[in-house]
Every structure is written in structure tokens, then in C-alpha cells.
Amino acid sequence: MNNDFCQKFIFEDANVRGELVRLNNSYQEVISKASYPPPVKKLLGELMCASVLLSATLKFDGSLTIHARSNGAIPLVVAECRSHQLVRATAHMNEKSLQSPELINNHDLQALLQDGKLAVHIQPKNGQQYQGIIPLEHNSLSACLEDYFSRSEQLPTKLIFSSEGDYTSGLLIQSLPTPADKEPVKQQSRWDHLTQLIQNAHPSEVLALPIERLLTRTFPSETLRIFDKKEISFDCTCTRERTLSALSAMDRSELKSLLEKKSVIVVDCQFCSTRYKFANTDISHLVSQPAHSSPKRTH
Ligand SMILES: [Zn+2]
Structure with missing residues (x-):
């Protein structure tokens, strides 16, 4: 059975969209390829979820890749999501550094990707490719991506990632541009309220609670429209x-x-x-x- 899916939702009376992604089979496929220590496993899961969440708004055939290169314990980590929700990911490790007392079980992104560069690369099947640099100025991937969205894309975004064992998950909400007939101040206060609420989502709930219950518990008294699930699978393009x-x-x-x-x-x-x-x-x-x-x- 394929447990991997993404599912979009919108807040009916706020100009905000959301999406939940959960990966099990595809994540298992990726992390079983090497004996990745916990911080690398977690980062691979977060990047896979991020690649699905970021590619959700693309309206064309192609691929979205998030990759990081560094001089640190993880010289390369990459996750890709192609049209029709096909994902793959891999990481190169410096095993000796990862075993060092400072890094063993350290999940700090800046420590793992020392002097690193994080980027998103969009490659449409037809048309021009795009590359955006995600500043590595925070110690978690969620904070780096939130910063990237608000600074480069002017789309305030909140993200929660959660991984355990063979399961990884991501929950995103994103404020959309204010329509001309709406008051920006009102939209800002609605957004501030929703970002307060999403902090209450417990990582274990993001990972496993049925989406309806997760959203009702996280955003009580909000009217939400939840769209159909889209299945996600592991797939490699190598030949x-x-x-x-x-x-x-x-x-x-x-x-x-x-x-x-x-x-x-x-x-x-x-x-x-x-x-x-x-x-x-x-x-x-x-x-x-x-x-x-x-x-x-x-x-
Ligand atoms: Zn391959």
C-alpha cells in the first residue's frame, strides 16, 4: 500500500493556502540506501517534503530540486520532485565528521552544512530554468525556507517538519498576495492569527493524525476546504x-x-x-x- 501523499487545503475566509505531505514508502526507499545517521535521515526527510510542498504551485511539467553543498559533514544533499509527484533524494556524508562529539545527534542545519549553500532549482520540461539561493542563516530548514519565501517571493510562509522512523511529514501554510479589493491590514491580522495557531500543531500529529482531525485541532473555528489527496512515489530518472x-x-x-x-x-x-x-x-x-x-x- 502506498502511504505517500500530498493534500492541499485553503482557508475559506482568509487568503491563505495550505498543504500537508506525508512520505513513508518513498522515504524508506531513500534512507535504506545507506546507513545514514539520524541528523542526515531527518534532513533527507525534510528536503523531500520541502521539494513536494514547493513544487505544488508549479503549473508545468518539469522538476524542482532543493540541494545543499557544503564543506562540512554533509558535502551534498539533494531532493527532487518531478511532475506527477515523483520523488528521489540522496546525501553524501563525511562519516568521520558526523561521528564527532559536536555533531553526533546534532540537528543544527548550519553545523551540518558548514560554509554551505542551499538552493532551489526549477527545470521546466520546456522553457527557462530558474535557480534561487536560499540563505543558510538559520539552524533549521523550516526557518531558512520561511525566510526565503518572505524575502525572495514576498509570500509569508510557515512550515512544520516532522520525522520519525520511516515516516516524514511537512505542513505548510502560505499567505497569498492580497487581492486588490481586500484590505492588507485585515489580511495581515488573519495571517498573524493563523501563524500563532500552527505553532500548536504537535510534530507527532503532523506525522500521523488524519488530515481532517489535524486541521480541526490546529485551526479550530476556521472554515477549511480540503482537496483530494495526490499520491507520491519514489522514481529515478537514471538510464x-x-x-x-x-x-x-x-x-x-x-x-x-x-x-x-x-x-x-x-x-x-x-x-x-x-x-x-x-x-x-x-x-x-x-x-x-x-x-x-x-x-x-x-x-
Ligand atoms: Zn537511479
């Missing part, structure tokens, strides 16, 4: 061709030394662990070709 293309983008001296050492080049997809094997003789011609990423305008 043999894409893996070959990644190999052809490798630094030529690195590729050459790899080919000198091995008769079969094995590449495991970091998202789904699918193993791709290339015979040395199948790819040796790449060495004499320019790397994919090198500028083609020299031709």
Missing part, C-alpha cells in the same frame, strides 16, 4: 545513456587513469543504486574526445 553522459563529462586525466586501472567501469546510481557496467573498450574512445562540460565553441 545507461545518462550515466555514460556523466562519464563523458569527467576530467580527462581522471578518466584516463580510471581506464588504465579497470577493465570494467562500474557506476552505481546514487539515488536508486542501479548498477551500470561499461567495458573499458566501450568507453576508451572518450579519452580522446573533449569532456562534455568543456566549451563547444572552440570547434
